[in-house]
Amino acid sequence: MQYMLMLYLDEASFQKADKATLERRHGAYNAYTEAAKTAGVLVGGDRLQPSATASTVRLKDGKSAVLDGPYAETKEQFGGYYILELPDLDAALDWAARCPTADHGTVEVRAIWPM
Amino acid sequence: MSGEAEAHPSADAAARRAAEAAARQSYGKLVALLAARTGDIARAEDALSLAFAAALAEWPKSGPPETPDAWLLAVARRRLIDETRSRQVRSLAGDHLRLLAQEIEDAMQDAMEDVTDADIPDRRLALMFACAHPAMEARIRAPLILQTILGFDAAAIASAFLVSPATMSQRLVRAKAKIAAAKIPFRLPDTPELAGRLDAVLEAIYSTFALGWADASGGDARLGNMAGEGIWLGELVAALMPNEPETLGLLALMLHAQARRPARRSEAGDYVPLAAQDPAQWDAALIDRAEALLYRAGAMGRPGRYQLEAAVQSVHAARRISGKTDWLAIEHLYDALWIVTASPVVALNRAAALAQTRGPAQALAALDDLAQDARMAAYQPYWAARADLCARSGNIVAAVAAYQRAIGLESDPAVRRFLQAQQARLPPA
Numbered sequence: 272m273q274y275m276l277m278l279y280l281d282e283a284s285f286q287k288a289d290k291a292t293l294e295r296r297h298g299a300y301n302a303y304t305e306a307a308k309t310a311g312v313l314v315g316g317d318r319l320q321p322s323a324t325a326s327t328v329r330l331k332d333g334k335s336a337v338l339d340g341p342y343a344e345t346k347e348q349f350g351g352y353y354i355l356e357l358p359d360l361d362a363a364l365d366w367a368a369r370c371p372t373a374d375h376g377t378v379e380v381r382a383i384w385p386m
Numbered sequence: 387m388s389g390e391a392e393a394h395p396s397a398d399a400a401a402r403r404a405a406e407a408a409a410r411q412s413y414g415k416l417v418a419l420l421a422a423r424t425g426d427i428a429r430a431e432d433a434l435s436l437a438f439a440a441a442l443a444e445w446p447k448s449g450p451p452e453t454p455d456a457w458l459l460a461v462a463r464r465r466l467i468d469e470t471r472s473r474q475v476r477s478l479a480g481d482h483l484r485l486l487a488q489e490i491e492d493a494m495q496d497a498m499e500d501v502t503d504a505d506i507p508d509r510r511l512a513l514m515f516a517c518a519h520p521a522m523e524a525r526i527r528a529p530l531i532l533q534t535i536l537g538f539d540a541a542a543i544a545s546a547f548l549v550s551p552a553t554m555s556q557r558l559v560r561a562k563a564k565i566a567a568a569k570i571p572f573r574l575p576d577t578p579e580l581a582g583r584l585d586a587v588l589e590a591i592y593s594t595f596a597l598g599w600a601d602a603s604g605g606d607a608r609l610g611n612m613a614g615e616g617i618w619l620g621e622l623v624a625a626l627m628p629n630e631p632e633t634l635g636l637l638a639l640m641l642h643a644q645a646r647r648p649a650r651r652s653e654a655g656d657y658v659p660l661a662a663q664d665p666a667q668w669d670a671a672l673i674d675r676a677e678a679l680l681y682r683a684g685a686m687g688r689p690g691r692y693q694l695e696a697a698v699q700s701v702h703a704a705r706r707i708s709g710k711t712d713w714l715a716i717e718h719l720y721d722a723l724w725i726v727t728a729s730p731v732v733a734l735n736r737a738a739a740l741a742q743t744r745g746p747a748q749a750l751a752a753l754d755d756l757a758q759d760a761r762m763a764a765y766q767p768y769w770a771a772r773a774d775l776c777a778r779s780g781n782i783v784a785a786v787a788a789y790q791r792a793i794g795l796e797s798d799p800a801v802r803r804f805l806q807a808q809q810a811r812l813p814p815a
Binding site: 295298299301302303304305306307309310311360361364365368369371373374 | 548549550553763764790791792793794795796797799802803806
């Protein structure tokens with residue numbers, strides 16, 4: 272079963288953090304990605320550009336309307352994701368707890384709809 | 387009723403405190419007793435929660451009763467009887483059955499009138515043995531004990547065990563249904579099977595403790611005070627089965643670990659490994675109590691896993707007096723533990739002792755044997771130990787890689803920072 276770990280972070284706190292903290296976080300994400308890879312569970316994952324760069328699109332009266340900014344203004348912003356291949360939700364929650372985001376943000380875990 | 391409660395906030399608060407105290411002290415006792423006859427834990431819990439609700443409504447008006455346990459038990463029993471009766475009436479609709487149920491109820495009422503709290507037998511141990519029965523799935527045993535003995539709700543248990551709340555409550559419901567349907571008995575096992583069955587009870591208690599202990603800063607509300615709950619359960623089992631040395635061994639082990647809890651973090655919140663801890667920060671009273679328990683257990687002449695693990699902690703604790711650690715003693719204790727458990731965790735700890743007694747090369751060879759075990763791939767302590775040993779034997783490239791694995795697998799931010807600092811401190815390869 273594949274699970275998506277959706278990473279929500281307070282972007283403002285990232286901007287305020289000092290260089291050493293950012294480096295340590297960066298190192299932690301690298302280590303986490305590698306650990307998932309070597310454990311044979313990593314399917315994919317990416318970090319996203321800040322939510323300020325987002326645009327939303329929807330059709331309104333048959334015409335597409337484009338808006339600046341993310342879909343929802345939230346205290347923590349969607350900043351990246353991992354997709355992991357794991358036997359069950361318990362294992363997915365274990366990997367979510369290890370994800371560095373769990374320390375300074377929120378990790379949402381969802382099973383991927385099998386196609 | 388709610389209007390009255392608002393009008394008397396102090397009586398309300400007192401009643402609430404009394405009900406909470408009764409819940410904390412007596413929940414498991416009352417569930418065990420209520421479920422003992424029918425084997426139906428879920429129904430016993432439902433009846434008891436109605437009794438607690440009645441207490442919150444009644445006690446502010448009348449004041450808490452002199453014997454809260456007996457009061458709650460009487461109300462809960464009445465609920466159970468009412469429910470049984472209405473079920474029987476529904477299914478059979480016989481007048482004579484209804485009358486019979488009425489008679490039973492009256493007899494029960496009479497029997498309950500002059501019961502004091504001291505008369506209520508303690509069936510908690512029997513309930514724990516039912517929860518940790520071999521027919522129960524191993525992973526549900528500790529959660530089930532937490533719920534039935536201590537009255538934790540499913541969401542709190544789920545967070546502590548890192549399982550989704552919906553899954554946990556489903557598992558708990560299924561487990562209770564199984565106890566009722568399969569008629570898993572509420573009794574202490576006979577002597578021949580006691581050791582094995584007791585081990586399952588102790589393991590469930592220890593896993594509860596370990597969850598809380600892993601939360602070193604104590605700031606994780608998710609884990610609540612699971613270490614304290616584990617010790618509380620350990621005290622209970624040790625008090626109820628004082629002639630089983632392993633119950634004392636487990637309690638000694640938990641107290642030793644708890645004694646070092648405050649020393650595991652610096653004031654800045656950084657992780658402090660055991661070797662770097664200041665023994666003056668260990669809780670001397672807890673250590674003394676653990677040592678006394680271990681001595682009593684040892685005198686019974688039946689060693690076991692928990693006594694051996696407590697003995698390892700005892701050797702570490704001796705550093706507060708001798709100023710050094712007897713690693714050879716620890717190595718021998720882990721040899722014995724390996725014979726008893728064959729657990730990879732024991733093998734890993736044994737390797738750490740080997741590093742002290744015979745050097746990092748021998749310890750690394752022991753780790754290589756362990757690497758065959760597939761579980762090590764995602765086991766953080768294995769990689770942290772490996773990183774340290776590689777660094778000490780001068781293999782910097784391997785040390786960097788092993789630290790990287792350990793950092794990626796760690797979930798405690800303080801330990802992660804510690805490992806990152808260790809990695810950064812390595813000399814260039």
